[in-house]
Amino acid sequence: MDILNEISLFLQTSVQMGTHILFAIVGGIICEKVGNTNLGVEGMMLMGAAMGFTVACSTGNPVLAVLAAGAAGLAGALIYAFITVTLRGNQVVTGLVLTIFGTGFAGFIGKSVSGNIVPESVVSAFRPYDIPILCDIPIIGKALFSQSIYVQMALVVAILAYFYINKTKMGLYMRAVGENPAAADASGVNVTFYKYFNILLGGFLCGVGGAYLSIVFLTTWQDNVTAGAGWIAVALIIFSTWNPLKAILAAYLFGMLKGLNFKMQGWGIQVPSQFLEMLPYVATIVVLVFITLRKKKENQPPKALGDPYFREER
């Protein structure tokens, strides 16, 4: 019983540590599925974290706070979309710039709110709650059913994103744009609209993910709160082979990683933390090698990923 309890508490923390990353991976997948590599994930997360925190503190309204966080991520994505889609700028450079911009923006906004604490109304709205009976399931009960609604939202969003991408007409069009924008264009799909819509949607999710850290997990403002989580998300997009369902696994596995290190310290096992920090990237490289060798169709990156689309250039 004790060991079961310990495992379930461990998983509960791991899921919390994977939540902001899950939002970010799903946001990144949606963006990459229309053919845009967005390295600005970290920047959009930070923008969301800062705006969400500011609005949470000034209004005390949890819904507004989440919306503001999403809007901030969306605003960052709008800059990115305008440069890469309308002006056809280089996606890698633009993404990097967005991360640098977002970090500065968040630091600037954060200056005026540092020292504040998230008001009680928001804290209680996102406090972990037990779903009766389900939360008593051994091992996974606490991880899934004794959590904040924000954590559960991430899971729901990932599942919805899967259906959106794979089972809806809009998802079909978006995938077409990401695979072969010229063909999509020829068949009457509005490429610019689909690119904008999905990049902005992805940005919204990244912003919401960042805000999880500032308004739910930490409830105080800490500068550069994501501390590189956005980059891990970029790597895990590939690890999950652009599939939001696998993203759930990737995010929670990552959330487990640090916790496992702490556990092992308790057992007296020493693992250099540099090794653990390397793992998500090593795993990503392994997956990249694997999918390039196996050439399984559903695991491939969108064909037109990274290429700006010029209608006149065929």
Next chain:
Amino acid sequence: MKKKLLAALLAAACLFTGCSNNGTSSSDSSSADNSTASGENSTAVDTDVKVGFVYIGKIDDGGYTQAHDAGRLAVEAMGVETAYVEDVAETVSDTCEAIRTLIDEGCNLIYTNSFGFMEGTVEMAKEYPDVKFAHCSGYMREDNMSTYFGKVYQARYLAGIVAGMKTEANRIGYVAAKGIPEVIRGINAFTLGVQSVNPDATVEVVFTDTWYDPAVEKQAALELLNKGVDVIAQHQDTTAPQVAAQEKGAYCIGYNFPTADAAPDAYLTAACFRWATFYTDDVQRAIDGTWSSRAYWEGLAANMTYLDELSDLCAEGTQEKVDAARNAIIDGSLEPFTGPLYDQDGNLKVEDGVRMTDDEIWNMSWFVKGVVGTIPA
């Protein structure tokens, strides 16, 4: 015509300021008179000392750098001009660039507040022999470069007393950054404090291998709390471990800076630095012309470190025990690192009645008995 007039005025202004600067530096006695006179009016001291600070973090980080910046503000209150560069990366090139920026702004006394700034500060001290430097927490000194630090382990010993009195599980968690002597020393002093009032209690340590990563710090604290500890102490730069303690209904002890606001339902006290003590003393020496390179390492007695006021959550009788220990440390009758001290395996490391020297304390690399955890390689 107008331009000529302006130029003439500027030139006159330059001449004037140049003169007044020469005046102060050439005759010490007159400048001292001036400074006392103007000090009473609480305006600028008549000195050419301008102080620059190189910070590892942001001045409002609610932790390490904010504590330093309180010291800078105290220097400003003396009427001395200051400047700072924040968020400087711990590389030699970034350190040098930040220092050059400050020197360009006219600073002639420069403090660098993080261990990783050491090499860069040494390099700059050699390049600018007329500028005075002081580096926090390092061990390299030059003729124009001091080192300074606070004996925060003494405050941690007092914090240990608070935790030892509070814990009911007799298990205390400690979220630590890196396995270096500064951190180990703090854990040991804290544990000795705990065991001085509660010999049965143990201190369980996890290392995060980062000074600053709020989410990871909180995760580390949650892991400890899940294992059953009921007080969390920390050697980390954010309040995240304290937030974790509050969430799990446990108690916490802060570091660097009083942070009762971050976790009001969990906060017991914090082991803090009062950097103003060193900064004002050192700047005064520069003004008086008595500045010389030194190794400054002071604690409770010099008011360089202190324990924050105890919150209402502390166990009954804690205040008395803390006061007694504090007074004993200040008058020298108590030194936490006095034998008999045993390591984790029970081997006698320090003989009964023997006090460890400052050097031994500074370089500590083993855990005392009562600490549960291993020092990362």
